[in-house]
Amino acid sequence: MPQHSISARRGCAVAATLALTLLPAIAADPGGTASASGAQIARGAYLVKIMACNDCHTPWKVGPRGPEPDMTRALSGHPQDMTLPPAPALGNGPWVWAGAGSNTAYAGPWGVSFAANLTPDRETGLGAWTAETFLTALRSGRHEGQGRPILPPMPYLQYRQATDEDLRAIFAYLQSLPPIRNRVPQPIEPAAAH
Amino acid sequence: MRIRGLIALLGLGLGALAGGAGAVSPLPTGIPVSAPQRLSETGLYAPDGSIDPRNLPYAPQYPLWTDGAAKARWIRLPEGTAIDVSDADAWSFPIGTILWKEFAFGGRKVETRMIWRTEAGTWEFATYVWNQEQSDAILAPADGLPDLVEIAPGRRHSIPGVADCLACHGSSPSPVLGFSAIQLSDDRDPLAPHAEPLRPGMVTLRALVDFQRLDPPRREWADDPPRIRAGDPVARAALGYLSANCGHCHNDRGPLARLGLALRHDDSGAPDAPERAVATAVGARGRYLVPGAGRDGSWLVAPGDPAHSALLYRMESRHPSSQMPPLGTVLVDADAARLVRAWIATLSSGGHGTILSPSR
Numbered sequence: 088m089p090q091h092s093i094s095a096r097r098g099c100a101v102a103a104t105l106a107l108t109l110l111p112a113i114a115a116d117p118g119g120t121a122s123a124s125g126a127q128i129a130r131g132a133y134l135v136k137i138m139a140c141n142d143c144h145t146p147w148k149v150g151p152r153g154p155e156p157d158m159t160r161a162l163s164g165h166p167q168d169m170t171l172p173p174a175p176a177l178g179n180g181p182w183v184w185a186g187a188g189s190n191t192a193y194a195g196p197w198g199v200s201f202a203a204n205l206t207p208d209r210e211t212g213l214g215a216w217t218a219e220t221f222l223t224a225l226r227s228g229r230h231e232g233q234g235r236p237i238l239p240p241m242p243y244l245q246y247r248q249a250t251d252e253d254l255r256a257i258f259a260y261l262q263s264l265p266p267i268r269n270r271v272p273q274p275i276e277p278a279a280a281h
Numbered sequence: 282m283r284i285r286g287l288i289a290l291l292g293l294g295l296g297a298l299a300g301g302a303g304a305v306s307p308l309p310t311g312i313p314v315s316a317p318q319r320l321s322e323t324g325l326y327a328p329d330g331s332i333d334p335r336n337l338p339y340a341p342q343y344p345l346w347t348d349g350a351a352k353a354r355w356i357r358l359p360e361g362t363a364i365d366v367s368d369a370d371a372w373s374f375p376i377g378t379i380l381w382k383e384f385a386f387g388g389r390k391v392e393t394r395m396i397w398r399t400e401a402g403t404w405e406f407a408t409y410v411w412n413q414e415q416s417d418a419i420l421a422p423a424d425g426l427p428d429l430v431e432i433a434p435g436r437r438h439s440i441p442g443v444a445d446c447l448a449c450h451g452s453s454p455s456p457v458l459g460f461s462a463i464q465l466s467d468d469r470d471p472l473a474p475h476a477e478p479l480r481p482g483m484v485t486l487r488a489l490v491d492f493q494r495l496d497p498p499r500r501e502w503a504d505d506p507p508r509i510r511a512g513d514p515v516a517r518a519a520l521g522y523l524s525a526n527c528g529h530c531h532n533d534r535g536p537l538a539r540l541g542l543a544l545r546h547d548d549s550g551a552p553d554a555p556e557r558a559v560a561t562a563v564g565a566r567g568r569y570l571v572p573g574a575g576r577d578g579s580w581l582v583a584p585g586d587p588a589h590s591a592l593l594y595r596m597e598s599r600h601p602s603s604q605m606p607p608l609g610t611v612l613v614d615a616d617a618a619r620l621v622r623a624w625i626a627t628l629s630s631g632g633h634g635t636i637l638s639p640s641r
Contacts, residue, residue, distance in 0.1 A: 198600075215539040217536070220536060223444070223447075227445075227448070229608075230607075231537070233447075233452060233530060233536070233537065234607045235602050235603070235607045236601055273569060273570060273602075275572075276572065
C-alpha cells in the first residue's frame with residue numbers, strides 16, 4: 088500500500104515536501120518499537136523524567152510525605168473513573184485557570200482539558216500512533232497531528248523545539264511502557280461556546 | 282469528430298490538453314525547486330498578466346468550503362505527459378505538474394496556493410498573499426499568517442502554514458485532492474453545495490479521456506462517468522460533500538484510518554459497493570460524545586436522528602475543540618449542514634430504535 092512520508096522543511100518559505108515513496112503499510116511497525124534500541128529507550132526515559140511529563144500525565148495522590156505522582160498509573164493520563172464537579176467560574180481574572188488535585192484536569196478560558204494517556208494502549212492511549220504522528224502532533228500543536236489545537240497547559244511550544252532524535256527517543260520510551268487502559272474524557276467546551 | 286466537437290463545446294481553452302500522451306518526452310524544464318518569492322514568477326500568468334494558456338482551469342464538482350471564499354483553480358500538465366491512473370483512486374501526476382488555487386473574499390483576491398511535483402518526485406507546497414493593489418502576491422512565511430483578513434464580523438481568515446497544508450494534503454492516497462475522477466466527472470451533482478459552474482475551457486474527466494491524458498486511457502470514465510453511489514439525490518449530494526470536505530483526513534488509506542471513520546468516496550470501489558461513509562458512520566459508535574448526550578446517546582451518524590449524530594454536531598460547531606473540519610474554516614457551512622441534516626433524517630433507524638429516545 089502506498090504511503091506518504093512527509094518531511095516539512097523548516098525554512099523561511101512556506102514550502103514542504105511530500106515524498107511519495109513505497110513504504111510498507113503503517114501497521115507494520117506502528118510504534119517503531121521493534122527498531123528502538125535500549126539506548127534510545129533509556130534516553131527517552133531520561134527526557135520524560137526531566138521534561139516533567141509525569142507532572143501532568145500521571146495522576147497525583149496524597150502519599151505519606153504529601154502529594155506525589157501515583158506511579159502505578161504512570162503516564163496513563165486523567166483517570167476515567169474520577170468524577171469532577173463542574174469547573175469553578177473564574178470570571179475575568181486575575182485568577183484565570185484552575186487545576187484538579189490529580190494535576191490531570193485543567194479549567195480555563197479554553198474549557199476543561201484532560202491530560203492524555205501516553206501509554207501504548209491501542210484504544211485509549213498512543214498504541215495506534217506512529218512516531219510520525221507523535222512528531223507531527225508535538226511540532227504542529229494539533230491533536231493527533233492533524234486535528235483540533237492541543238489545549239493548555241500542554242507545553243508543546245517548548246517541546247516542539249526538541250530535536251527529531253529526542254522526540255523519537257521519548258516516543259520509543261512511551262511505547263515501551265506497559266499499556267494501561269484508561270479512556271481520558273474529551274475536552275469540555277467553555278460554557279458560552281454554543 | 283469527438284475531439285473537434287468537444288473543443289467547440291468547451292471553447293478553445295482546451296487546446297493545451299491536445300499535447301496528448303505518447304512517446305517518452307524529455308523531462309520538462311523549468312520546474313521550480315523551491316517556491317519563488319512572487320506568484321508572478323511561478324508560471325501562472327503570461328507576460329501580459331492573463332493566465333498562461335498552458336494552465337487549464339477546472340472546478341471540482343464538490344468544492345471545499347472555505348467560509349464562502351470564491352475560488353479559481355488551474356492545472357499545468359507538462360506537454361506530452363499523461364496522468365498515471367492505474368490506481369483509479371490515487372492518481373499519480375507527472376513530474377513537473379503544477380496546480381494553483383486562488384481564494385477571494387468580497388471580490389478581493391486574498392491568497393493563491395500552489396503545489397507542484399519536483400524532479401525528485403516530491404510535492405512542494407506554497408501560498409502567496411495578495412498585495413493591497415491586487416497586482417501580485419508574495420510568498421507567505423512557513424508558519425502562515427493567522428487572522429489576516431476579516432471575512433465576517435469578528436471572524437478572520439488565516440493563511441495556513443505548511444503543517445496545515447499537510448494536515449489536509451498529506452493524509453489522502455494522493456496529495457492532489459480536487460483533481461480526481463469523482464471531482465472531474467461530467468455527471469455533475471445538481472445538489473452539490475456551493476458548486477461552481479463549468480465555464481468554457483474547463484477540463485473535465487471526458488476531456489482528459491478524449492485528449493489521452495490518462496494512462497491507462499479509461500474510456501469507461503467518458504462513457505459512464507463516475508458518481509457517488511447513493512439511492513437518492515439528497516444522499517448523493519451529502520455523501521459527495523463529506524467525501525470532498527472530510528475524506529482527505531477521514532479515509533481508509535491515510536494516517537487517520539485508525540479512527541475507523543472513512544468519509545472519502547473510493548474511485549476504485551465496485552459499482553454496487555456502499556459508500557464507505559455509509560458503511561463506517563451510519564449506526565456506528567465513535568469516540569466523540571455529543572455534549573449532553575452521553576455514551577449511550579452518541580453515534581457517528583444516528584439514522585433518523587440528527588441530534589445524536591456527532592458528525593453533524595461537529596460540522597455545526599466552530600468551537601476549536603469540537604469543530605470539523607478542525608482547520609481552514611471559521612464559519613459553519615450552513616447549506617451543507619442543512620443537507621447533511623436532511624440526509625440523516627431520511628435514514629431509517631433500522632435496528633437502532635433506542636436512539637430515538639430523547640436524552641438531551
